[in-house]
Amino acid sequence: MAHEILTVAQMYSVDRAAMQAGIPGSLLMERAGMAVAREAIILCGGRPRPVVILCGPGNNGGDGFVAARHLSAAGWRVRVGLLGDRVALRGDAAWAAECWTGCVDVASPDLLSGAGLVIDAMFGAGLNRPLEGQALALVQAMAQPGLPVLAVDVPSGIHGDNGVVLGAAPVADVTVSFFRPKPAHYLYPARGHVGRLVIADIGIPDTVLASIGPTIQTNDPTLWRAQFPRPAVTGHKYQRGHALILGGTVMTGAARLSARAALRLGAGLVTLACEPAAQLVYSLSMPSLIVQPITDAGGFSELLADPRRNAVLLGPGAGTGALLREAVLASLRAGKAGVLDADFFSSFAGALSTLRQAGLNDRWVLTPHEGEFARLFGPLTGSRLDRARHAAAESGAVVLLKGPDTVIAHPDGRVRVNHNAPPDLAIAGSGDVLSGLILALLAQGMDPFDAASTGAWLHGAAGQYCGRGLIAEDLPEAVPAVLKQNNL
Template sequence: MAEADKIAVATGVPSLELMEAAGTAVADEICRRWQPRPVTVLCGPGNNGGDGFVAARLLSEAGWPVKLALSGERDRLRGDAAVNAGRWTGAAEPLDVNVLDGCELVIDALFGAGLARPLSGAALKVVEAVNERSLPCVAVDIPSGVDGNSGQVLGAAVHACLTVTFFRRKPGHLLFPGGGPAGEVVVADIGIPESVLLKIKPLTFANAPLLWLDRYPWPEAASNKYARGHGVVVGGGEMTGAARLASTAARRVGAGLVTIAAPAEAMVVYAAGAPGTLFRPAADDKELAVLLSDPRKNAVLIGPGSGVSETTRLMTLEALRTGRPCVLDADALTVFQDDPQSLFSAIAGPCVLTPHEGEYARLFGCSGDKLFRARAAARQSGATVLIKGADTVIASPDGRAAISVNGPPELATAGTGDVLAGFILGLLAQGMDAFDAACAASWLHGAAAAQFGPGLIAEDIAKTLPTVLRDLKRMP
C-alpha cells in the first residue's frame, strides 16, 4: 500500500487527499452499518493514525459522540497525520484501556499493513482489552497486530467485525491467522489510479475467476472427447476410493477421457464404479511406461491411494520422465521425503505438487509464513506448488502466487483433496498451464463445496460442480 500511495502521489494525486478519502471511507462504512453511538478512535503515530483522525472528525461532525486516544505525543506527528491531527478540534487522550470505558464501537487506527514488530506496551493492553470486552471494532486498513504481507499475528491482533482497506486487499487479509481477525473486508476507492498496478507489477493475487477465466478451456463447437484430453490416474491396489474420486472429478471438470491405471487384481473394484471411467492394468513403472507410450494420454495424476512404497516412487519418476503435465499428491510426495532432490531433478514438464502442511514439512522443511513457503518450494522444485488449507496458497516458480479463501470449513473431510487433485488433472489434460489449472481447480473446488453446504462429503463436490460451471460461464 505504501508503494501504491507513493506512485499515486508521483502521478499528481495529493497525499493529503488520499488520507482524507481513506478516513471518509471508514466513516461512511460505519454510518451505513450503525446508528450514532459512543465511539472511541484509537490512533497510532503514523498515516494509519492520520486516517483515524479524519474518521473521528467526520463522525463528530455527523453528531456521533467521539473519544480519541493517541499512541505517542501529538506534537511528534509528522506530515499528513500532523495536518489531520490539527484539524481535529477535540482532545487526544493518552492511549490507555480506560479510553474504552463507555464506548459502544471502536475504530482501530493504530497500525497499518506495514507493522513489523509485535505489539507492546499500551497498544498491546488496549488491543487485548478490546478483545476481552468483545467490543465491535472497525479496523483501518488491517487489524492492528497483523502483518499485512504474511498474515502473521505479531503478539496479538484486534478482532474486527469490519476492516476498511484501500485500493486492494493485502495478503494479510486472506492468510491465516490474520485473515480471521479482519472480519468483513471492504475495499474502498480512495483515488489511487488503476495505472499504479502497471508500475507495481504485483505477483500476489486473490484467487478468483478474473485471474484465469479468459484462459479456461470451455469446449468448442467442433470439440470431441480426444480434443479435450485424456488423463491418467495411477491408483492403488487397496485404497481404491481415492483414485475413483479423482477420476470422477477429472471427468466432471471436462477431461474427454480418464483412465485409472492400477494393479490388475483391483480391476473388479474399479470397474464396478463409474462406467465412463476406463481401466488399464499397471502394477509397476514398466507397465505404466507401456500405458503412457500412447501420446494421447496427455496428463497424469499419481499419489492418491498409491501407498508409500518403492513402486510408487518408481511410477512417479516414470510419469515425470515423459515430460507430460503431472499432478503429484499424497503418497507420491511422501515417498520422496528422504531424498526430495531426486524428485525435483526428475521434473521435466508442467507439474503441480499438492501437499498439505504435513507433507510439505516432510518434503521441504522450509519455515516462514505460508506465502513465503509456497514460493520457496516452487523455486526449489521447479513445479507449481499448492499448499492446501483454509487459506490455500498456489505458487509458481516464476514468483506468481494466488491465495484461495472461498473454501468452506466443510471441506475438512476425507477425500476432498483427491477431488481437488482430479480437478487439476482434468484442467491440465485440456491444456491449461500448471499455475492456471491449480488456481482454477482450487477456486472451483471451494465454490462447489460452498454451493453444497453443510453435510458435504467428498463425493458431493464433483456432483455440484456443473452448477458452479454454469454460473462461471455466464460471467462477463
C-alpha cells in the same frame, strides 16, 4: 475487478508514486479517513453511536483523526484516544491531528466504557514489533462482547505481509484498507481477525501499478475464465484429453474420488491403472472409467507411451511402494503434464533433486497440505505465501499449498491466494477430488498455473454449494451445478 495484492513495501512505493504524480499525502489521508467514517456509519446502520477512535503514532493514527472529524461533523459523539505524545506526530498525521478540533485523551482501556463502536487506528502497515504495554492492553480491552470494532488498514497487531499476529490483535467486524489489499487480509491467522474487508478507492490511479509489478493476486474466475476449457461443437472425446491415474491396491477410495472429479470436469477419457488385485473394485465403481490392469512399472510405461494420454495423476491412495516411485519418474521422463499428490510426497521425501533430474517442470502441479509440503521441501520458514513461492522456484513446478488459504505459486514468482473454501472441505478425500479436478483441466490443455487456480476455486465453490454435512463424494457431483451457476 482488481486482483492485485500488494506487500507493505509495494504499498509504500504506491504512496510515493501517487505523491510524485501530484497527489499530496494529506489528500490520500483525507480520503482514507472519510472512507473509514463512511464504513462506520454503514456498520451502525446509519444510526449514530458513541464512538471511540484509538489513534496510534503513525499515519494509521492520522486516518483515525480524519475519521473523527467526519463522524463528529455527521453528529456522532466522538472520543479520540492517542497512543503516544501529540507533539511527536509527524507529517500528514500531525496535519490530521491539527485539523481535529475536539479533545484528545490518552488512549486507555477506560475510554472504551460506554462506547458503541471502537475504531482501531493504532497501527497499520508500519507495525514492526509485537504489541506490548498500553497498546496490548487496549487490544485486550477491545475484546468486549457486543462492542463492534472497525479496523483501519489492518487490525492493530497484524503484520501486513505474513498474516502473523504480533502479540495480539482485535477481531474486527470490518476492516477498511486502501487501494489494494495486503497479504494479511487473505492469510490466516490474520484473516480470522479482518472481518468484512472493504478496499476503499482513495484516488490513487491504477497506472502507478505499472512501475510496481505486483506478483500476488486473489484467485477468482475472471483470471482464468477465458482459458476455461469448453467442448467444441464438432469435437470428439480425444480432443478433451485423456487422463491417466495410478490407483492403489489398499486405499482405493482416493483414486476413485480423483477419477470421478476428472470425469465430471470434462476430461474426454479417464484411464485408471492398477494392479490386478484391485481391478474389480475400480471397474465396478464407475462404468465410464477405463480400468487397465498392470503388474509393474513397465505396464504403466506402456500406457504412457500413447501420446493421447496427456495428463497424469500420481499419489492419491497409491501407497509408497516401488510402483508409485517408478511411475512418477517414468511420467516425468515422458514429458507429460500432471498432478503429484498425497503418497507422492512420502515417496519422494527430501528427493527434490531426483525429481528435477527426471524432468519435473512447470507442466506439473504439486498439491501438498502442510505436512506433505514439509516432507518434500523441509522445514522452510516464512509465510505460506513465501514458502509456496520458494518451493515453486526450487522445484520448477507449480506448487499448490492446501489449506483454508490455499496458495498457488508458479516458479516465475507469480502467486495466487484462494479465498472461497469453506471449512467443511477439511474432510478425508477432499484433497483427492481437488487433484482430480486439476487433472481434468490439464488433460484439456489448460495452462498448469490456471488449472491449479481453477481447480482450487471450483473445489471451494463445490464446498459452498454442498454446505454443511458434505462428504468428499458430494464434491464431484456438485461440479455441473457450480459450472452452471458461474457460467463456465
